[in-house]
Amino acid sequence: MSDEGFDAGHRVAPVPAGRLTARRERLGSTVLVVLAGELDLDSLAPADEALERALADGPARVVVDLAELGFCDSSGLNLLLRTRIAAQEAEIELRLAAAPDGQFGRLLELTGAGAVFSLHASVPDALADA
Amino acid sequence: MSDEGFDAGHRVAPVPAGRLTARRERLGSTVLVVLAGELDLDSLAPADEALERALADGPARVVVDLAELGFCDSSGLNLLLRTRIAAQEAEIELRLAAAPDGQFGRLLELTGAGAVFSLHASVPDALADA
């Protein structure tokens, strides 16, 4: 899959402030979950549902694309940390795609949670093996 | 034992501010522990030792005289609450002698701890049976 082709596929209309949209996509043995907008206590539900379903699909790998996530606080981080534990139990590999210099990268740095995630700068990086 | 005789026995020289003195006295099957002065985190040791020894003596009853206790904070209260539990385990009856309108009575009221102690207005009251 080319970089451009993938990009074109998951670009979405801008999400209103404070809202979150979640999209799932099956790519072979991987499920891609794209979270776009702002993830906080009030917008957890769609992200939670998409991540839960992605794990329930039983793929080898789940990649969570956070490139369009404009904001995430500790409520969102907690969801991803819970997802990490659930993935581990189901023996599914979890990878996050997020620019390290973005707001989510800042959140990982502030909390130290970066240490426990498999972090990739972009979705193509995350889809590459090893 | 007369009220006066007892009083005469346990009157002590005034204790300097912030200091505590502890005295033990065997009265038949009761050990009387007299705490005088100010009981706080820094003055726990003599009170702790006297109460521990009183229980170790294995009497039927321990009466703690708090009439000369000018001040007691939660550190002192915690010591008495621990003593209550230890006495219960050793099947020793613990009674406190303190005027309900004094500073210690105020502390019991503020914390609600009055509910768990056998409280008597004076040592003679505490020494009386039932």
Next chain:
Amino acid sequence: MNDHAGVNQMTSGQRGAEAARRLPSDLPPAGQRRTVRLAGLPRQVAHGREFARTALTDWRWPGEEAVEDLLLIVSELVANARLHAGGAVQLSLHASAERLRIEVSDAIRTPPALSLPHRPGLPGGHGLHIVQRLSDDWGVAVHADGKVVWAEVLTPAAEADPGA
């Protein structure tokens, strides 16, 4: 034999009312402030209480039981700094016509935590409940070098006229 022998038995509410009937404080509205460094001192808790007792006497803080309650707050805050934060650094008292503010600083950034649920019959967790019951406001400010735990108590005059 009993220091309080001359005082009639009173409930908490009566104690407050009694304090309010005393002469109003003659403090200047601009307030008074006293600070003592406690770092490194032995017997910090008693030291803090003595310091506060002297200040409140000098300022003619009204009400014997009200003063006892204030000394209990001082004792609890200094003891907490000793027990949970490596010792108190400083004790400050600020008095105004409306209130007394008690501040105890320490060098640990962890704020105090009210123990919940409060279990009256068990040892532990009483200190902050006492501070919460006796104060009108209390709180903590966490700084780069540590924190200040503070409590404020309204004067009887301010309590009688909260709008003033």
Next chain:
Amino acid sequence: MNDHAGVNQMTSGQRGAEAARRLPSDLPPAGQRRTVRLAGLPRQVAHGREFARTALTDWRWPGEEAVEDLLLIVSELVANARLHAGGAVQLSLHASAERLRIEVSDAIRTPPALSLPHRPGLPGGHGLHIVQRLSDDWGVAVHADGKVVWAEVLTPAAEADPGA
């Protein structure tokens, strides 16, 4: 594809330094204050963040990443009031030349408790650690009707010259 694609990768220290190089704030020293009532509103957390974003934009708060950090503090404090205290009542922002003060009030007197030890890899307990890391001072004031949890962040100018 990445909102931050144009920004070079920076460490935390560099982010701060970058913010400090921007134009100083042109706030009047007397300060600005804005308050919004959040009680009963849906999506309180996003609402609080939007309110803060608008105020900081109007006040030309310097530094894109600095503003992001401030919005994260707002988010954490409002979320905590929602999760642990029956909802936020009010959000206030006070800006001066030296600092921004963020205040979130709720109707529960129980103060927040920093979760210790902080376990970076596990869910829970991150909110107050974030507030502690991002703020210069933070704290709580417990009142008769509830409490205010607050955080203060120095402006880049005040940070560069702490004695001013």
